[in-house]
Amino acid sequence: MMKRLILVVFFAGLASAQSTVRSSVREQQALINQYCLGCHNERLKSGGVTLTKLDLDHPSSTAELAEKVIKKVRAGLMPPAGLPRPDEAQMKAFAAGLESEIDDAAAADPNPGRPSLHRLNRFEYANSVRDLLGLEIDPAQFLPVDDSSHRRTFPGSEENPC
Numbered sequence: 678m679m680k681r682l683i684l685v686v687f688f689a690g691l692a693s694a695q696s697t698v699r700s701s702v703r704e705q706q707a708l709i710n711q712y713c714l715g716c717h718n719e720r721l722k723s724g725g726v727t728l729t730k731l732d733l734d735h736p737s738s739t740a741e742l743a744e745k746v747i748k749k750v751r752a753g754l755m756p757p758a759g760l761p762r763p764d765e766a767q768m769k770a771f772a773a774g775l776e777s778e779i780d781d782a783a784a785a786d787p788n789p790g791r792p793s794l795h796r797l798n799r800f801e802y803a804n805s806v807r808d809l810l811g812l813e814i815d816p817a818q819f820l821p822v823d824d825s826s827h828r829r830t831f832p833g834s835e836e837n838p839c
């Protein structure tokens with residue numbers, strides 16, 4: 678019985694050690710205030726970067742900047758060498774917290790981009806005519822041979838939009 682209990686405690690410990698620690702928005706803001714804003718403020722804008730605009734509550738609205746911050750902090754490049762910096766665990770938790778907030782926002786509001794335009798090939802054309810008009814046609818009578826990318830092209834008139 679005791680042995681089993683020890684095992685359970687042991688594995689619970691392992692599991693929690695493996696899950697990533699993520700700092701809260703408040704902790705992230707405190708870290709930036711203490712270690713970054715001395716240089717990245719509106720007046721100095723070191724490296725052309727001001728972190729006063731980084732919206733930690735909605736980091737996806739300034740995602741590009743947030744990504745840069747994550748990269749610099751993960752690589753240990755910011756704060757610059759020789760200056761006071763948070764300990765390793767704090768830096769990791771900071772980057773992980775910021776990253777998960779961006780990822781969560783992206784997952785909640787995916788932007789798949791615009792659908793790409795696509796010309797029907799012979800097979801699709803025949804199917805569309807059948808579906809729309811109920812007619813079985815032989816597309817070879819109407820359309821030239823599909824090229825290798827399955828687009829209809831007209832010999833000598835590549836620009837023809839038909």
Ligand code: HEC
Nearest residue numbers: 712713715716717723724726745746749750755756757760
């Ligand atoms: C002592 C001043 C100083 C402090 C403190 C400092 N930085 Fe910087 N930072 C710079 C300078 C100078 C540059 C431009 C040179 C470079 O990119 O290394 C820079 C560049 C950057 C960049 C721009 C990278 C790019 O790709 O354009 C980011 C992001 C950044 N810092 C984030 C941070 C973060 C986050 C902190 C705090 C954890 C921090 N910095 C603390 C001086 C500082």
